[in-house]
Amino acid sequence: MSPFAGLSAFPLTPLHxxxxxxxxxxxxxxxxxAADVDSITALGSTGCAAYLSPIERARVARLAVEHADRTPVFVGISALRTSEVLLHAANAERAGAxxxxxxxxxxxxxxxxxxxxxxxxxxxxxGLPVIVYDNPGTTHFAFSPELYGRIAELPGIASIKIPGVPREPDAARAHVAxxxxxxxxHVTIGVSGDAFGAAGLAAGCDAWYSVVAGTLPSPAAxxxxxxxxxxxxxxxxxxARLAPLWELFAEFGGSLRVxxxxxxxxxxxxSRCLPLPIRGLDDEQRGRVATVIEELSLGG
Amino acid sequence: MSPFAGLSAFPLTPLHxxxxxxxxxxxxxxxxxAADVDSITALGSTGCAAYLSPIERARVARLAVEHADRTPVFVGISALRTSEVLLHAANAERAGAxxxxxxxxxxxxxxxxxxxxxxxxxxxxxGLPVIVYDNPGTTHFAFSPELYGRIAELPGIASIKIPGVPREPDAARAHVAxxxxxxxxHVTIGVSGDAFGAAGLAAGCDAWYSVVAGTLPSPAAxxxxxxxxxxxxxxxxxxARLAPLWELFAEFGGSLRVxxxxxxxxxxxxSRCLPLPIRGLDDEQRGRVATVIEELSLGG
Structure with missing residues (x-):
């Protein structure tokens, strides 16, 4: 199996x-x-990479590799400026990504x-394989299938992380096809948007790039x-059992705050582990999250 | 007149x-x-602040103040993380913004x-007065009038930079009102989107925060x-005479590349002064820009 298949878990980078x-x-x-995920992707959107300095990101990449045992670690290198992307790539490579x-x-x-x-x-x-990360909700950039194709032909591209699949199973299969x-x-396709994980894998995706797996790996596994x-x-x-969690993701503006x-x-x-200006959920919202976690027995 | 009124010119930060x-x-x-603009705003969107490191931005802020003679210099401090915004603010203050x-x-x-x-x-x-910068095309954040009001009540807020006005003059006046x-x-309103400069001032805006003035100050003045x-x-x-320029802004995805x-x-x-990944206009597009500059006699 390609290392860019199966379950990739996206941990937070908590701040204090x-x-x-x-x-x-x-x-x-x-x-x-310990939960035997197939890979760990540090410094994704959930890892708040966009908010961290190059020095912080280099350190987090090193920590991820040091603590991942033998699980492969992928490292997010996204930045607004290409030269900064290259700096992050070099630091990730040095870290052992x-x-x-x-x-x-x-x-x-x-x-x-x-x-x-x-x-x-x-x-x-x-020298490292690259996952193309299509996340229009944060980047506001729209990939076309044609652009996927042009980029995927580049030597070194290993996978494409797509933002969900259509709800209807036949449409989902057609989209992935x-x-x-x-x-x-050799380029794998990985679904993201956790509510779409099962549907994406059923539709033919090779991987699930998962936010929920970064904190609650067992149900995602x-x-x-x-x-x-x-x-x-x-x-x-x-x-479907986890639907109350997916509904909180939708209601509270995405998965990160939840x-x-x-x-x-x-x-x-x-507490308050996200980078300001992201204040995170308020107390009433946190109470609802806690209730869902207890009701779904996700606290174990 | 408030220093946050009249013509504020937004220069590029050219890279080589x-x-x-x-x-x-x-x-x-x-x-x-030398063109006697009312203020210079360095490190705005046109100044590519989002792409520059804190060290680069501190240096650019100092250069702006040093070379602006007695023209007031405003400095862009936007960043994804609040602590980085505060760092830029401290550096701008030290620079004499x-x-x-x-x-x-x-x-x-x-x-x-x-x-x-x-x-x-x-x-x-x-300790410095702050211009609230509403630029949904780059930030994807939508201010409401109510949020303008809440923020403008904060001590230290000096101005709001709005993204254009409605095309119809009565609607534009009603919007500004x-x-x-x-x-x-005491909080001024400044229009941006250069095609809306004249319309915004006619509709009651106090200032024009202008991209074109950063490179071609005379017609904006x-x-x-x-x-x-x-x-x-x-x-x-x-x-209206400058309409061919405004049309290039619209056709080529905004004012920056043009x-x-x-x-x-x-x-x-x-040449190629923008930060990668922004490649700037291609040769054919540059030819059209040059033609418009010559035809409008803007090269002087």
Whole structure:
């Protein structure tokens, strides 16, 4: 199996008083390694990479590799400026990363040619395989299937992380098949958007790039293992069981604030662990998160 | 007149081989001071602040003040993380800035409370007046009139930079009046989006925060001075004369790539002066920019 298949868990990078809480981060990574996820992706969107300095990110990459035991670690290298992306890539390589995750972050909107050239530059300069990270909710950049294809042809591209799949199973399969037809065989497709994990794997995705797995690896591992055994109904049932969690993600503006509240509730991260200006959930919202965690028996 | 009124010119921060071209930047600032603009705003969106490191930004702020003669210099301090915003604010203050420009940059979407608290923190910690920078095209954050009002009540808020006005003059006046009704009297309103400069001033805005003025100050100064004398028809006529330039802004995805091509064409910036991954205009597009500059006699 490609290392870019199966379950990749995205841990938070918890802060305490605006400083990375290295002990909490190391604890999250050790928890993931023990849960037998297929890979750990540090410094993704959930890892708040966009908010951290190059020095903080280099340190977090090193900690991730040190505490991941033998689990492969992928490191997010996204930044607004290409030269900073290259700096993060070099630091990740020095840290011992097994792969790189790269989204086209934007302040000024980017063209397809801008984005293609960035991937071309990074793959030419780094020896590590690269995951193309399509996250329009944070980057506001829209990949076309044609651009997936152009980028996936670059030597060094290992995987494409797509933002969910259509709700209807036939449409989901057709969507994944359409992407598959544009990219080389060795490039895997990974679904993200945790509510779509089971559906994405059933639709033919090779990997699930998962936020929830970064804090609650067990249910995500159950969904992934069932899917890998072809037990898609069991995977869908487990995903349906977690619907109250997916609903909180949708209601509270995405997964980050909710998963941070989960980690804080379970004592895996210090309180208010997100970088300001992101204040995180308020007390009433945190209470609802805690209720869902208890009702779904996710605290174990 | 408030220093946050009249014409504020936004210079580029030109790069050469990924390093700030300090001589070109100083030249742009000197050109603006000589053109008698009312203020210079360094490190705005046009100044590519989002792409520069804290060290680069501190240096650019110092250069701007050193080369601006007696023209007040405002400095952009926007960043994704509040602690980095505070660092930029402290560096701008040390550089001798007369004010700060702050947009709610996003990677994760922000709530209104997140954004309010950021302005509260910055105004509490900095002695400098702050311009609230509403630029949804780059930040993807939508201010409401109510949020303008809450933020404008904070001590230290001096101005709100709004993203254009409605096309129809009565609607434009009503829009500016609606904002005016929510904010204290001493807080100015400045229009941006250069195609809206004349219309915004006619609709009651106090200031024009202008991209074009950062490279081509003379026509922007003519529009502003006519407006300040009540000669709104003359201002509108000069703005209409520049319509081919506004059309290039619209066609080529905003003002930045076009104004960079203008500065390069006029020898005010080195070629390919924008930070990668922004490749800037292609040769055919640059040819069209050059034609418009010549036809409008803007090269002087």
């Amino acid at each position: 008083d605006d400083v990375v809480d290295e002990r909490a981060f190391a604890g999250l990574v050790e928890r993931l390694a 097994a792969g790189l995750l790269l989204a086209p972050m934007t302040y000024q909107p980017l063209t397809s040619d801008d984005v293609f050239e960035m991937y071309q530059t990074v793959t030419a300069r780094s 359409e992407i598959r037809a544009t990219i080389p065989d 159950r969904i992934t293992r069932s899917s890998q055994e072809g037990a898609f109904d069991a995977a869908a049932a487990e995903s 998963i941070a509240a989960v980690a804080e509730h379970l004592g895996l991260a210090p | 081989d990924d390093v700030v071209d300090e001589r070109a930047f100083a030249g742009l600032v000197e050109r603006l001071a 007369a004010g700060l420009l702050l947009a709610p940059m996003t990677y994760q979407p922000l709530t209104s409370d997140d954004v309010f608290e950021m302005y509260q923190t910055v105004t509490a910690r900095s 609606e904002i005016r009704a929510t904010i204290p009297d 003519r529009i502003t001075r006519s407006s300040q004398e009540g000669a709104f028809d003359a201002a509108a006529a000069e703005s 104004i960079a091509a203008v500065a390069e064409h006029l020898g005010l910036a080195p």
